[in-house]
Amino acid sequence: MSDNTRPSRPVTVDEASARPARRRRQRFSLERGWFPPLGNKGKAALVFALFTGLLTHGYHLFRYPLYLTDEGIYMQRAWSLVRETRLSPYTYDYDHAPVGWITLAGWVFPLPKQFETFGNAINTGRFLMLLVHVACVYLLFEITRRLSGSVLAASIAAFFFNVSPIAVYFQRQVLLDNLMMFWLLLSLFVLLRREVTIRSVFGGGLALGIALITKENALFFVPSFLYLLYRRIKGSPSHRFTRTLWPFAAAAPIGGYVTYALLKNELLPSGFDFDLNNPPADHVSLLYTLWWQLNRNQGSLLSHNGLLHTSWLVRDSFLLIVGLGAMVISLWWGLRDRQRNLGFLIAGTLAFGYAFYLLRGSVVLDFYVTPLIPMFAINIGMVADRMLKASYSSRFMRRAHSVTRVALPSLVAAVLLLSPASGYLVHTNTEGHVQIADQYQSKLNLTGMQHAQIAWVRKHVPPNSRVIMDDDLWGELHDVRPFYPYAHSHWNAASDPDLRDKLFKKRWQNVDYIIMSNKMRKSILSNNADGRENWILQALRNSTRVWSVTQGNIKLEIYRVQ
Numbered sequence: 189m190s191d192n193t194r195p196s197r198p199v200t201v202d203e204a205s206a207r208p209a210r211r212r213r214q215r216f217s218l219e220r221g222w223f224p225p226l227g228n229k230g231k232a233a234l235v236f237a238l239f240t241g242l243l244t245h246g247y248h249l250f251r252y253p254l255y256l257t258d259e260g261i262y263m264q265r266a267w268s269l270v271r272e273t274r275l276s277p278y279t280y281d282y283d284h285a286p287v288g289w290i291t292l293a294g295w296v297f298p299l300p301k302q303f304e305t306f307g308n309a310i311n312t313g314r315f316l317m318l319l320v321h322v323a324c325v326y327l328l329f330e331i332t333r334r335l336s337g338s339v340l341a342a343s344i345a346a347f348f349f350n351v352s353p354i355a356v357y358f359q360r361q362v363l364l365d366n367l368m369m370f371w372l373l374l375s376l377f378v379l380l381r382r383e384v385t386i387r388s389v390f391g392g393g394l395a396l397g398i399a400l401i402t403k404e405n406a407l408f409f410v411p412s413f414l415y416l417l418y419r420r421i422k423g424s425p426s427h428r429f430t431r432t433l434w435p436f437a438a439a440a441p442i443g444g445y446v447t448y449a450l451l452k453n454e455l456l457p458s459g460f461d462f463d464l465n466n467p468p469a470d471h472v473s474l475l476y477t478l479w480w481q482l483n484r485n486q487g488s489l490l491s492h493n494g495l496l497h498t499s500w501l502v503r504d505s506f507l508l509i510v511g512l513g514a515m516v517i518s519l520w521w522g523l524r525d526r527q528r529n530l531g532f533l534i535a536g537t538l539a540f541g542y543a544f545y546l547l548r549g550s551v552v553l554d555f556y557v558t559p560l561i562p563m564f565a566i567n568i569g570m571v572a573d574r575m576l577k578a579s580y581s582s583r584f585m586r587r588a589h590s591v592t593r594v595a596l597p598s599l600v601a602a603v604l605l606l607s608p609a610s611g612y613l614v615h616t617n618t619e620g621h622v623q624i625a626d627q628y629q630s631k632l633n634l635t636g637m638q639h640a641q642i643a644w645v646r647k648h649v650p651p652n653s654r655v656i657m658d659d660d661l662w663g664e665l666h667d668v669r670p671f672y673p674y675a676h677s678h679w680n681a682a683s684d685p686d687l688r689d690k691l692f693k694k695r696w697q698n699v700d701y702i703i704m705s706n707k708m709r710k711s712i713l714s715n716n717a718d719g720r721e722n723w724i725l726q727a728l729r730n731s732t733r734v735w736s737v738t739q740g741n742i743k744l745e746i747y748r749v750q
Contacts, residue, residue, distance in 0.1 A: 216337035218530045219419050221382040223334050230339040234329050237346035241325040244350050244627075246318050249360055250311045252627055254634040254706060254742060257677075258555065259362040260659035263309040266292035267663055270302065277666075278684045282454070282477040285401035285445055288364035292316065309663030313362035320370050321359050325349060327373035328562050334380040335531035336570045344597055345569030348511075349562055351604075353611045354504035356627045358558040364403040365558040371399035372406055373562070375413065384420045389430050392417075393437030400438070401445045404478075405559070408545040412537040419530055449474040484551040500557050506610055511564025514571040515539040521574070535570055539563035572597060618740075637737050641703065641744050644735045646670070649701055654691065656681055656724055658705035675703075678712050682720045696727035696749065704745040 215222045226234070266289040268277040275286050295316045296302050296309075303309040328349055333342040349355055359366055375395035378388050396413060399406040417434055421427040449455040457473040464483055468476060489496050500508060515536050522533025542560050546552055576596065605613040608622045615625045626632055642664050649655070655675035657665070665672040674691065681687050692698045702724075709728075712721050731747035738744075 218335060218337075218380075218534075219422070219527075221380075221384070221420070223380075223382060224337055226333070226339070230333070230342075233339050233343045234326070237325050237329050237343065237350065238322055240346070241322050241350040242318070244356055245321045245360055248628055248630070248632075249314055249318060250307060251633045251635050252629070253357055253360065255310050255638050255660040256361060257659045257705065257711070258553075259310045259313065260662045260677075262289050262292060262362050262364065263303070263313050264659060264662045264666075265289040266296055266313070267303060267309065267667055269293035270297055271667075278680050278687075279472060281472045282449065282474040283481075284364060285404060287398055287402045287441070288367050291367055291402070292362070303663060303667050309667060310362055310660070314360060317360060317362055317366055320366055324366075324370055324373055324562070327370075327377045328566065331373060331376050331380060332566050332569050335535055335566070336573055337531075338570075338573045340576070340594070340597065341569040341573035343569070344572050345562075345565040347597075347601055348507055348565040348568055351601075351612055352504050352507045352561065352565075353625065353627060354500060354507060354557065355561045355565075357503060358555050358561070361555065363555050363558060365405075365555060368399050368403040368406050369559050369562060371395050371402060372409055372559070375399065376416075379413065379416055379420060384424065384430070386426070386430070386433065389417070389421075389434050390437045393434040394440065397438040397441035401441050405542070405545055405556070408541040409538055409559075412534055412541060415537070416530075416534050446474070482550070485549060488549065489547055489552055495552060495554055495557075499554050504611065506604065507561070507564055507568075511539070511560075511568055512543075514567035515543070515564065517571050518567050532570060532574075535563070535566045539567055634739070634742065637739060637742065637744050640737060641735070641746065644746060645672075645701075645703065648734070653700040654698055655701045655703060656699055656727065657703040658708045658711075660705055661703065678708065678721060678724050679715060682715070682724065692723070694723045696723045696730060699724070699727040699749045702728055702731060702747040702749065704747065706742050706744060 216224060265276050265286070268274045269290065270293050274280075275289075280286075292313055296305075296312060299305040299312065303312055306312045306315050325346055329342045329346050332345040333339055336342070372395075375392045378392035378395065381388050392413075396406070396410070417431065421430045424430065446455065454472055455474050457468040457476040458470050461468065462476060462479050464480055467480075488494060491497075518532040518536030519540060521529045522531075522536050526533055539560065542563060546556060546560065604610045608614050608616045611625050613625055613628070614622055617623050623629070638661060642661060645665070649672075651670040651672050653672070653674065655665075655672060656678050657675055659677045659679070662675070662677065665675045676684075676687055676691075681692055688694055712724060715721055716725065727749050728747060731749040733745055734748045735746040736744065
């Protein structure tokens, strides 16, 4: 042994404790429930996301957008539950499962002025939508963080969910889709808990079942939920019991709905006849209505006149195009490595399943895109975060990595907010001037036009008049004195036997007034393929316009039938 070599000695406990502790990288495993802690920065990001959602969806809530037909329908049915303890003031034909308006009725019932607490029925429903959105922001943030292990991914997803113009437009409205998404996100959140317990499995399945009987299109998310459950309980000692309990819990609400139809003898059509050309005449049928809905056909959503080009891309082309690209990337990464990229696989399949539903060729309404918005937001957040993490491989980017991960998304957000082309905060009006976007424009009061329409009716139309109208103003005329008991929507007047054959008798001479909503004429024509609304069109031809108001491309009218 040389003189310079000294024998090593053991390191004492004191010396070991004096050494600086090496930072350990937080372990992340979606399958095992190893999620990084939220931390102070994460809590601050979450609070900011909640405040942003409250601001973007709460401001101008009662003025924009225009009250729409479906909002009136759901509040009308909630009114029927509260006032009449019935699922509908008309014949309930199982067009939708009832939990959505049962929820609305449960919200309205304890309020001090019930339907008029926030001014009118739809406003009262919209305030609930605001609360639902804030709850969904929390769920979306945590779901994205647990799927990706990243607060940044969750922050990006929450930004698009809160600020996207198409999100603000549809999520302010009283729609079953918004309530359905709350239950879906809650179910997914419960499945992403650190530990998969019997309680969480039952709660997650029950929440999914409630989503399914809030709106049936939740069915297209179920495969992703099943795969996530399989991966979370794989290898668990109780996996056999768990994989049975979850579908049982999900099926329980559905079973209650089916049992209701069975007890009313409305499950099957008479004679087990599913002929779509001859609807059952003696009673409605749950299974017949489902069969009819499955066989509806509208044509391609991608056509030049389809909703994709005429409505959705007009409202937010950035979210839809970038979200589609992020979905494809998530699917690619997830399918290539299902073990390490389980979060990307779940996010990608959730978006893909619902995109398939929209593109399958059946009837699609404008607001059907609503559940796709949070799924695209999750994919955008996760893919953006992964790409920013990839920049760490560069030595130059490594030094500026922490700054870049925040600065680059912030720059994109600023461009979207300040660019008139995006419509996120400002847009270019018809005169070529840049101004605040419609959803935040304080001078724009679209619903004020409908308030003026109602005011004219109350001043000039006798309460015993027989009125054809749209559903958007139904609550105003049936829940606020003086009541208008003979004011009914054109759809119900043409399809409900009590109204069609007894009140109006399919004669235009039995109509006194027609209150026209913005797109009611188009709706009458599209619903008149079999001639059922010919007598209403004839009443319109034999009438005189007595009131009208126009703002932009919105026109409301009132006609007195001669």
